[in-house]
Amino acid sequence: MPRRRRVVLTGWFSFRDGEATAGDVLALRRVEDVLERAEIPYDVVWSPGFRPGALHLAGVRPEEYSHLVFVCGPLYGPQVEELHRRFAHCVRIAVGTSVVDSGAPAAAGFHRVLARDAPEAEPVRDLSARAPAAPAPPVVGVVLTHGQHEYGALRRHGQVADEVTRWLAGRDCARLELETRLDAHDWRLGATPAQLEAVLGRLDLVVTDRLHGLVLALRAGTPALAVDPVEGGAKVTGQARACGWPALVSAEHLDADRLDHWWDWCLSSGPEAARRIRAEFLAGAEPDGADALPQALERLAAG
Template sequence: MYGRERPGPRKVLLTGWFSFREGEATAGDVLALRRVEEVLRGAGMAYDVVWSPGFRPKALHFDDVRPGDYSHLVFVCGPLHGPQVEELHRRFAHCVRIAVGTSVIDPDGAAVTGFHRVLARDAPGTAPSEDLAARAPDAPARPVVGVILTDGQREYGEQSRHGQVAQGVTRWLAGKDCARLELETRLGTHDWHLSVTPAQVQSVLARLDLVVTDRLDGLVLALRVGTPVLAVDPVAGGAKVTAQARACGWPALLAAEGLDARRLDRWWDWCLTSGRVAARQVRDAFREGRVADGADRLVEVLATRG
C-alpha cells in the first residue's frame, strides 16, 4: 500500500492499456475489464470506462475526461510500466489509484509505486492469481468465418475485379459480428503460415461455420467438408468461380458487378441457416460421385485412344 486511502468511491474511472491512444486492446484485456465491470455493478458502484480513440472512436477518451469527476482510478490488466502509466499518477493525483489483475515487473518502478494498492496477478515474491479474464461474463458464440481471397489473377486481364472485390468484401466483413480467420489454400514447406497438405487445409475448413471466398479452391474445398460458402466471382462477366458454383449446384454466389452489402447480408444469413444443410448435401454428392467428373471422362478417353 502506498499513501492514504479514502473510503467510499464517489465514481470510478476504469482504465488500462486499452485506454491509451498508443496502447492496444487485447481480448484478454477487454474480458478482464468486463469482469471488473460485473463486480462494480454488483456492488452498486458508479463507473466510467475510458477507451483509446483508435479502438473506439465514439467512446469516452482521456481528452474528454474531467479528472475531478472521479474519486478513484482503477487500472485493469496488463503490465505496470512506462510513461503512460506514470502520467496517470500525475493527472489523477487526487484519486485513489488501484491496479488490479496486472503484472508487476519492477516493484520499485514509478509506474507501480504510484498506485495506492496493487492487486497483482503476478509479481516478484508473491503467489500468482487467476487472470481476470478467466471469470469474465460469458457471451454467446459468434460465427467462425474463414476468409479466402486473392489479390489478382493476371490471366483475366482487364476483366479482373479482384482488387475491388477483396476491398468490398473485407470492408463489409469488418462490420459483421463474427470471428474472422484469414486463410490460404496455397501449400508450402518453408513458410509456417501455410499448410503442407490438403488434409491440413480441410481440417481447418471443417471446423468453420462459413467460408467467404473469391477463389475456386475456397468454394470447392469448403463444400467438400460440408461448410457453407459465400462465393464472389472476381472476374467481370463471370469465370471459373461462377462455372464451378453452377457445376456444384451451389446458389450462394455473387458477381463482381453485383457486389453490395444487401446481397452479401442476404447470402450470409442463408449460409448460416439453410446453407448448412445444403452444404452437407453437396458434400455427400461429392463423396457418392453422383456426377461424372473430368477424371471419369479421362479414363474413357484413354480407353478409346490407348
C-alpha cells in the same frame, strides 16, 4: 473531490499509443461486472485509435471521479506515471496487473495493487478467466485471391477483395484468413490438402472469391459465400452452378445487401445444403472430367 463515489476505469487500452488485447478487454469486462453487481458507477476510458467515438483521456474531467482503477497489463512506464499525476486526488487501485518492480514510480504510485503476479507473491488467476461469457460469433474462413491475371480487363479482384473485407470488418464474427496454396516449409500454410480441410471442416462459413475456396468448403460440408471476381462470371460461377450451390454474388452486383442476404442464408439453411453436397461428392454421383479420361486416352493412342 466529488461528493459521490465514481470510478474511472483505465488500462493499456486507454492510451493513444497503447493497445487493446482480447485478454485486456475481457479483464475489463470482469471488473465492470463486479462494479455493476456492487452498484458502483463507473466510466471506461478507451484509446481513440481503438474506439474513436468513446470516452478518451483527452476528454476526461478528473475532478468528476473519486477513484481510478487500472486494469490488467504491466505497471511500468511514463503513461502510467502520468495517470498518477493527472488523477492525484483520486484513490488509485491497480487490479489484475503484473508488477515487475514494486518500487518503480508506475507501480508505487497506486494506493493498492491487486496483482496477478508480483515479486515474492503467489500468482493468482488472470481476470479474463472469470469474465462474463458472451455468445460465440460464427467462425469464418476468408479465402481471397489478388491474382488470376489471365482474365485481363475483366478482372475485378482488387475491387472484390476491398469490398468484401470492408464488409466483413463490420460483421460480428471470428475471421480467419486462409490460403489454398500449400507449402511444406512455411508453418503458416498447410503442407497437405488434409491439413487445410481439417480447418475448413471446423468453420461455420467460408467467404471466398476462389474456385477451390468454394469447392473445398463444400467438400468439408461447410457453407461458402462465393463472389465471382471476374466481370460477366467465370470459373467461380461455373463451379457454383455445377455444384448446385446458390450462395453466389457477381462482381458487378456486389453490395452489402446481397452479401448480408447470403450470409444469413449460409448460417441458417446453408449448413444442411453444404452437408448434402458433401455427401454427393463422397458418393461420386455426378461425373467429372476424370471419368472420361481413360476413353480419351484410348482414342488418342488409337489415333
